Amino acid sequence: MVVMRGGMSATHLLRDPRVLMNLLAHERRQKEQSEDRACPQSDTTLEMRKELAYWILQVCELQHCEEGVFPLAMSYIQICLSLFPVPEDSMRLLGCTCLLLASKMKNEVPLTIATLEAYTGNTVLCHQIREWEPFILKQMRWDLAVIVPHDFLDYMLDRVIFTSDMRSSLRKNAGAYLTLCSADCNLYKFAPSLITVVCIAKAMWDFGLIMPPADDLFACLSSLAETTTDQILACKTEIEGALSRYALEDHTYVNLVF
Template identity: 40%
Template sequence: MDLSCEENMQVSAGSTGRDMCVAGPDRALDRDPRLLGNLLALERFHALHTDYFQHVQIDIQPFMRKVVTTWMLEVCEEQQCEEQVFPLAVSYMDRFLAQRAISRQQLQLLAATAMLLASKFRQCHPLSVDLLCAYTDNSVQPHEVRQWEMLLLQRLNWQLSIATAFDFIEPFLARVPWGRANPLVRTHALTLTSVCYTETEFLLVPPSLIAVACITAAARGLRVRGSVSELCALTHTSAAAAELVARHVERVLARETQPQDPRPRPAPLVKQPTDTTQLPNTPTDVQDVHF
């Protein structure tokens, strides 16, 4: 049995001195036969069954979710959060929105609170409340985030362990013979998964199916010989359904990577602060993102 530690204990370049050590994949865990069963059970338990834009939310529109999730992704990337923080935060936000209607002015507050909870749950050094408020141009106040943290926990029934598509990537790649043929398959699959979590079209798609589709699309783009049927056999899903989602992932990627004409920024979702003399830099809007 290999008990060696492969973690890099060096502080990452450009960091502020805090430990940015991230553990690598645990191959023994990824190949454990109980892992997929537990993940699929979690997926079924926390599944979204209805489109909350049609049945719950009145003031919030799908494009607003796109803007705020893109902002969440950029914050997580800039703060070098662990890979699981972003999809978990989006999952928390979606499950809250499926239960309670809020105004568009509260959407970024909910997103910041979800990132706070996800970072506490998934990484050693959580994002601070003050930092998250700074990323909102101080339109969200620290006391609001702390109040909404308890509200979000209550709505989630304190069940923070939610299976995301990121959780399925490593187990899937460890169980197919071509999964380790090219290390870029994992990297590209995770990137595609992040894009899917910003798109409303994938709101009701199970995380395991998103993972299968993103791995398939990544392998296809890298010319890695792989079979979608092998991945579908792991989750007992239809190969036709997986291929349909994979094609949609490819269309979304093509849409996001095509050149875009400069356009005026949309009106902000939150109120603007009155003092603009010392505003921190914030992530760009979704309209300005070029993959």
């Protein structure tokens, strides 16, 4: 058992309802802030964003980054694209800088600028990343504490899982789905908590723990995420589409519709 400073255990934090309440409150504030941002992007396409996401995911895997680095970097990118126009030839630079910031937030040992330069084949240079780092920090008003779906995973799993062995397997599957969802910019219209409960439901389907229509589970999850069953079903449909699109390119994931 991990013990936090002051004698508080990680298990105690998971079961403290105030933690989940605070995450949801932070999520609501984050949504309100995002509604005030609407910068049109004339030079970037969904395909470009997808290619950038897969490149960042590869770098994170090769560098053995903590699981929170990739979704946080993608959230930073999404925020930046809503704040200022990014030319097509600057997308990789934006990705490098956001990945650097995310690794500083989540990794015990952050990625180096030289490492990121190398992964671009020197098409993005160290001095460019150094120049963009303070620029992005200023644009984001130094607010890097962004809520992502992974932040909710352990707290919500703790309320629906029966055994520790099953919890570990479900967490692995749900975490994998959340990572794939982070790569799809179409899903950023949904709240992180909503995406999390749908991915948990998907993982439970995988293990045969629930069967359609699973109304009781959706009622439980909608209560956890302070949302509605209709919103869960709408998010579920979008996530199924995202996972299916991913399966067309990488056949590692099967049985995607639930």
